[in-house]
Amino acid sequence: MKARRSLQTYRAKRDFQKTPEPSPDVSLKKRGAEALFVVHKHDATRMHYDLRLEIDGALASWAIPKGPSYDPKQKRLAVETEDHPMSYARFEGRIPDEEYGGGDSLLWDEGTYETVPPGKAYEQREKGHLVVDLHGDKLQGRWHLIRTRGNGRKNQWLCFKSIDGQEKPDYDVVAERPESVKSGRRETRGPVRKSALERVHPPAETILQRVWPPMLAKLSTPEEASDATHVFEIKYDGFRAIASLSGSGLVFKSRNGNDLSGRFPTVAEALRRLRVPEAVIDGEVVALDKKGRSSFQLLQNQSGGELRFVAFDLLWLDGHDLRDKPLEARRELLESLFSGVKPPLQLAERMNMPMERALKEAQRHGWEGLIAKRKGSAYVGSRSGQWLKLKVIAGQEVVILGFLPIKNEHSAKEIGALLVGVNGPDGYRDVGKVGTGFDTKMRHQLRELLEKIRVDKPVAVDAKKRPGAVWVRPKYVAQVHFTEWTDDGRLRHPVFQGLRTDKKPEEVIRERPSPTARSKARTAEPEPVETAPVPRTRAATKRTATKRTATKRAATRNTGTRRAPGALAARTAKLPRQEGAPAKTSLARLTSGDRVLYPKGGYTKEDVFEFYRQVAPLMLPVLADRPISVQQWPAGILAPGFFKHELSGKPDWVPTLRVKHLNRTIDHVNAKTPDALLWLANQSALTMHMWSSHAPTLTSPDWVLFDLDPGKGTWEDLIRVATAMRKKLESLGLESFPKTSGKRGLHVLVPLRAGYTHEQAMRFANDIANQLALELKDIATTERAINKRGGRLYLDAGQNGRGKTVVAPYSLRAVEAASFSAPLQWSEVTRRLDPSRFNIQTVRKRLDAVGDLFAPVLTTKQKLP
Incomplete structure (x- = not known):
């Protein structure tokens, strides 16, 4: 009572x-x-x-x-x-x-x-x-x-x-002890007040671009995941979709930036009803069959099924970029945001059970598989091994390269089978034909689409002769399920699921589990994935050092001061190849390898080629999707060189990045593959100059750059200015990373979180440079005109604008020492620092000693004060 x-x-x-x-x-x-x-x-x-x-x-x-x-x-x-x-x-x-x-x-x-x-x-x-x-x-x-x-x-x-x-x-x-004793949750959200909804917010598109692009998973095997290190979600078979909400505004896009609001209006309307001032939600649009399974075929055909937007990550919430938060924190906030939602919105289902049992459940229910996500991981805008696709039903994206007309004379306007392929190292590869999975309506629609893009001969480099085949220009991507790959690289028993309007033909490769440190087996051909270099063990480093010493002793027996052409290549060939480095490529060919490019040291074009082969695992993560310009010296560094934004004669397999400049559009080489980097090396492109931003967010720089040009000043002055700059940045709570320019100067980079503009970076850089110039006016200046500097060090903050460049880390310079731009530890920035020590001959020793010092620049995310 x-x-x-x-x-x-x-x-x-x-x-x-x-x-x-x-x-x-x-x-x-x-x-x-x-x-x-x-x-x-x-x-x-x-x-x-x-x-x-x-x-x-x-x-x-x-x-x-x-x-x-x-x-x-x-x-x-x-x-x-x-x-x-x-x-x-x-x-x-x-x-x-x-x-x-x-x-x-x-x-x-x-x-x-x-x-x-x-x-x-x-x-x-x-x-x-x-x-x-x-x-x-x-x-x-x-x-x-x-x-x-x-x-x-x-x-x-x-x-x-x-x-x-x-x-x-x-x-x-x-x-x-912030966690719940019931669920383990730590993150919480307070109530959303009406005033918060009604105040002015940035446009939804602006917020979306701050966290673009979406993170992608790598195909893998269960051996690469474990119950201790990963959580498991159902892998849904649908359209990847990212929703950005700001006030009552909504931007709803596919991973390629296509608008989805018109195609899925009920989902868009449900998202608009979410009570949140600002949010960016990552998920998948799916169609569920009667058994609750996602079906790409139902989604594509729009022939029934329950439409859903399945949310699995939260990238932005109420003015805060969440991508650096651990996976668990982002999930908890997403669960809070989706508390009480009703279809067509739902959360991605977590499999709170051991992986082995979860895989069996996926197979029993007929799901495509699982996504294994590493605990504690951040959200990165690239394909990452932190998310792994574990498939129980084989699926593959394929490019439609042609079709076989239906043999039934009463259905002359239908296709009989699709002829499909994937991208290979030398072009499109034929992976077979798909003859099932279509209804009459789809056969007719496909015939109508493909008739408009007919070509005279097959695009695939290994296309099989097929009587009556009609070949087409690669424009459309299809999704298929199949049982296995045959020994000759064909799909066995493929079944058409639908067209993928969210994928481009050039993105389609044969999906394979990513090679990892645990895998002992080596594949015969290069995998279409990029892996980071594996840290060398002390034992391996010691063995390498022993071999290097022996080689050096042998080299000292030569009394001549000039080395024989190709000597670097001969010496490094004896050393164990750095783990994670690309295998010798079948695409980028070395020509005229004995041509001497550095006369004093006798370094040849072959030496340059081998240098860039060694540093490729370190350079590719930096240069990928980043516009670059190059300096070429085809006749060696004593002859005139050329500065080029766009190179002619590029093979089809060299990726490019189309960038709109002020007066024209340029196709920059996109150095995101070992072959692309080595092709540049074969063009005698010794030096790579890179932008501070990368596609698709070229308007948002990844760092603030300070270029310290000593001019006629002393090395001691340079060190004094660099040290003062570091202290000033540290007083603002900012971490900075130095590197040599490859010549006499130093570059200092301050990594940024996403969302800043080039104008903001420029303003901050100018403020810091002006403060230092005032404090150290006897040795430093921000005066651009050389004749007005009075021999003082030039604090250059002007390289922070859109399209401005800086020499890429590990890039060679056209100086007699054949030195490269070397990332440094701040403890190395002393009067004893000699930039010429980091050169084509000592690069291996340097990497064995310190590893990749530039990598933290790409992972550190900082907010400007």
Whole structure:
């Protein structure tokens, strides 16, 4: 009876048709006779902690704004609130924004308690002094609750720890243990107020570009994932889709940037109804069959099935870029955002079970497979081994290269089978024909589409002779399921699933599990994936050093000062190839390898070719999708060189990047493959100059650049300025990374998080440069005109504009020492630093000693003050 009366206020404040909180009519099954206590971490108008004690069949409740403290000196305010029903002891979830107490509520702690002396809870509460021994997961020992003031509605109490031997003054339990004891969740969202929705927000397209492009998974095998390191989600078979919300605005795009709002209007409308000021949600548009399986064929044909947008990641929320947050934190916030949503919106289903069992479940249900995501991983805008595709049903994207007309004379306007291929090292490769999976309507539609792009001869380099075949220009991509690959590289039993309007023909390659450090087997042909270099072990480094010493001794027997052409290539061929380096390519050919490009050192074109082969694993992650210009010296560095943005005579297999400049559009070489880099080396392109931004977000730089040009100044002056710059940046909380220019200068790079503009980078760089020039005006200047510098070091901040370039790390320079632009540790930036030591001859020794010092520039994300 007491409990029923005490819960009247609780009941009156809530609409149980809207809130997931339990009604007082819901009972709780207890596991023992001890009195319960719980603590909810409640992100409502303000974050606070709700302590609840079982008293007379209900949960007496106090809101503690700062949470409990193990320090007896910390007496925390506790505001008494309405009693809650016993069933609330198991509650965790999101209370709707517009409801009383709106926001996320996590079950932060739970356990049992008794009063001191036992059985006096009601009396002590009435008197205003509770003394309780808590036996929780986080809260242990004796605690006091003392009423200090009452105003009839909200009685104020103090909550503090007793001196009982379990006090811990230096332990902040709230900060150290933020997780829910029920779900493990840590992240919470408060209620979304109407004022937050109505204020001015950046356009949805602008927000989307700040976090573009989407992250992609690599095809892999179960051996590369484990229960300890990965979580597993169902792999859905549909259209990848990214939704950007800002106020009431929505941008809904495929991974290639195609608008999906018109194609899936019901999904778009459901997304618009999400109550959130700003968000970017990554997911998949799918069509579910009667068994709840996603079917690409149903989606493509739009012939039934339940349409869904399945969300699996959250990249942006209310002004915050979430990509650097751990996977688990992003998922928790996504779960909060999608709390209470209804179809066609839903969360991607997690398989909370061992991987082996999850794979069996996927096979039993007829799913395509699983996505294994590495715990704690960030979201990166590229194909990453942090996400792995584990397939139980083989699927492949294919390019339509032709068709066989149907043999039935009554169906002359239909296709009989599609002739399909994938991209290979030397062009499109024939992977067979697809003759099943079409209905009459689709056969007719495909014939109509393909007739418009007929060509006279097959595009595939190994196309089989097929009587009656009609060949077409590669324009359309199809999705197929199949049983296996044949020994000669053909699809066995392929079944057409539909056209992929979200994929481009040039993106389609044969999907293979990515080669990894665990894999001992080597494939006969290069895989269409890029892998980072594997760190060398100390033992391997020691063996290499021994061989290198022996080689050096042998070399000293030659008394001539000029080395024989190709000597570098001969020497490095004896060394074990760096793990992760590309195998010898079948595409980029070396010609005129004995031509001497560096006369003083005798280094040849073959030496340059071998140099870029060694540094390719380090350069490719930097240069991929980044516009570059090159300096060529075809007759050697003593002859005139050429600076070029666009190179003619590029083979078809050299990827390009089309960039719109102020007055024209240029197809830059896209040095994202070993072959592309080596092709440039064969063109005697010694030096690569790179942009600070990469496609598709060329308007957003990856770093702020400072170019320190010593001019006629001394090396000591350069070191003094560089050191002062580092300290100034550190005082602003910014990490910076130096590298030699390859000549006399230094470059200092400050990595940025996504979303900054070139103008913002330029403003910041100018501010810092001007401050340093003022502080060090005797040795440094920002004066661009050489005749006005007075021999002082030039602090160049002007290379931060769109289209401005800097010499790429590991790029050679046309100087007698054959030096390269070497990434440095700040501890190396001293008066003893000699940039000429980092050269074509010492590169292997350098990499063995320090590894890739430029890699952190690509992974460090910083906010400018």
